[in-house]
Amino acid sequence: MAKRKSGHVTLSDVAHAAGFSVSTVSIVLSEAPLSRHVAATTREHIRATAAHLGYHPDAFARSLRKRSSRTIGVLAFDLSDPYCVPIVRGIHSALQSSEYLPMVLDAQTERRLFDEHLRLLLERRVEGVIVIASWVFDEANLFADVRKNSVPIVIIGRDLSARGVSSFLLDNEEGGAQALRHLAGLGHRRIAVITGPHEMFDSKPRWLGVERASEECGIALDPLLVQQLPSFGDAEHGFEGGREIAKRLVNTGRPFTAVLAFDDLTALGVVRGLAEMGIHVPQDCSVIGFDDVLPARVATPAITTIRQPLRSMGEHAAQRMLERLAAPQQARERARVHKAAPQLIVRSSTALYRKSESSKGRRKRLDSR
Template sequence: MRVGQRKSGHVTLLDIARASDFSVSTVSIVLSEAPLSQNVAEKTREHIRTIARQLGYHPDAYARSLRRRSTMTIGVLAFDLSDPFCVPLMRGIQEGAHKAGYMLLVMDAQTQRKLFDNYLHTLLERRAEGVIVLASWVFEENNLLGDIRKNNVPIAIVGRDLTSREINSILVDNEVGGALAARHLYDLGHRRIAVIRGPEEMCDSEPRWAGIQRVVAETGMKLDQSLVFQLPGVVGPASGFEGGLRFAREMLKSRKQFTAVLAFDDLTALGVVRGLSEGGVRVPQDYSVTGFDDVLPAEVATPAITTIRQPLREMGIEAAERVLQAIQSGANSPAKAKLHKTQPELIVRTSTAPPAKQRRKETSR
């Protein structure tokens, strides 16, 4: 039988039934590979499948979800998808969800609290079976996630510790990471280090600063408080870069003595490198610069940024697995929320080197 071209719309079981001259029920049994399909002649089954392929038929996932009472969907709410930090996280989440046959429903809050709230409600309305939140910035949490918990929807958050609110949490050990960066500069011979702290409302800021101070106390190194800066609140994906650029200009203008800059994250470090370069000085020949996160721009920049790597892809996989395990366990046996703290790693690249005076001494020996 010749299959005609349909005018518009998705191909349905009725379209295949008409084209194959079999009932909708027979077509449905064959294409769903139901047990009753074994009662249908092999020739008939092959004929129906051939027609379905020719018409470009795909099963109706929405209809299937109604029958199963399962959407097979995990909602992902990101604070800002344009941030390079989110890219490897999303890949990890996608990898973990795909293995279990789940689809992702991704929402981008664009660092806006109102959008964040609205999208949480949307994920509930769309019957997402689990929710993963990517948010390291501090927001007012009272009742924000309450509706999700009341609906027994499993949730995991990446970048925050909300285990006290019975939410599975995945984040890097920021204090260890801050200490790694400070120790690296100290071991290179730097003693006059400028520090750019993260925004006050970001939960990563304080533990990274605590790690830096721990190394300062252990080594007896002193920090010039006039060379300790703090980024303002996050207003967009370029906030860190712009802050690093501005502070680098201020440092050069002040003529304060420093040999290295320990930046809050990679984008801030890239801004510092730009500002120093504009001032006619070189990295790492004149000043060393470190970042944090190990996002792609840090690796491909010139100079490539020495940084503290977060295992972001692995953290995304972990978040997906936590939510999937909770979905499979069901509401009758909820597991206690757990904190998964990953270990950071120092990645040495070309933006750091011993101080210029020390290098001159070593080469003159």
């Protein structure tokens, strides 16, 4: 066979090797209705030749003919964040049995990249866009460009149903309340709280849940023990923020026996920071996180957390997108918001508060500051 200009095996290559015209080969390999008029031995020979050469249909050319890319764009705010990984896997799982291929892009928590990637997805003629974005951003450009192109959109991690977008997220307020109730149920009364950055959509509702539960449990939160994570550019900043805030909390001199962290990576940072201050978890101080990402499960101690059904959220968002694409006439129907229920997962980073117990006096030191 003559050397091909492209590395891909083409219909012409198969036709040349099989000894039949390109049109006959195309009819057989595409299983067009006319293929029934081709002799069975010929069909078998063409298919065997194609398999031997490693031929695969040109999906791009087919999409041009049908004016359909069969592609769904997935725009994630930060693929380095363990929060995003199970969501993307859920999306892949839901799309696996469909004819749609996900095109995943990473905005790396940069607004500029978010806009550029969105533009790229529209240029590639994706038929739908699933956005994973729990951080707050200006939606103006997003809606203007997507809606002008009549591309359906679904969002995970934020409630944009008021803007006509079906949204999938956790009941963050209830999750925050569950975390506080767990610590209170273990007997902790002096609880430090690390809230999320102001850019994160989850920050406010989780804090509202913590406040509500503290009032229900009769616990007065010390304002000096309520610290906010700084703005961050990637997942590692959450860990470092938790580490530094843990040290700062100890240095305030205010008593506390438990820390409620914004998320699991922050909780892991808190455990590290406390250890560097000579304070052991959970012997001296209990720590609870949020999300239930993989690092929280495999850490020592394993982190007690509020679980988000992240993979399930991804699956449901993708299924919703497939429904939209299957019934485009319903594209303008009222958007829905789907709030998943949080689940408390108890592990070894939290323990009963016992004033009489101490680890070389450290519990006593924290208790009496």
